[in-house]
Amino acid sequence: MPAQNWSFCESVFDVVRKVPYGRVCTYGNIAKYLGAVRSARLVGWAMNQSHNDPSIPAHRIVNRQGLLTGKIHFTPPERMQMLLEKEGIQVTNDQIIDFERKNWNPNLELI
């Protein structure tokens, strides 16, 4: 990996691609895995660039509360919830049901 081309968003993509099926991840977890919990904003911004790579399951990325804050960037926004429900994740009013159980921490399982 050429470090010069290895930007923050690329690191985010790498982690997001490793999110298992039927699980979701939070910006904070990804940021923490990258070593900068304060840079959670960059994770969100990087996900905005994920449109360059359709293989990235951006619908599995939600905020700390389990809310689908990023759905507004989907086309249509309802698609994010649809994809999550298709993976067995129940979503109601942009809120993931049993979020703590569906949450996936790369710091604990990916190492």
Added chain:
DNA sequence: GGCCTGACTTTAG
């Protein structure tokens, strides 16, 4: 080249 914005999170009052 400088300022503003952004799919967030945490700490302080």
Added chain:
DNA sequence: GCTAAAGCCAGGC
């Protein structure tokens, strides 16, 4: 318990 502000990096204007 709720509200306000700071912090992070990259891109756009």
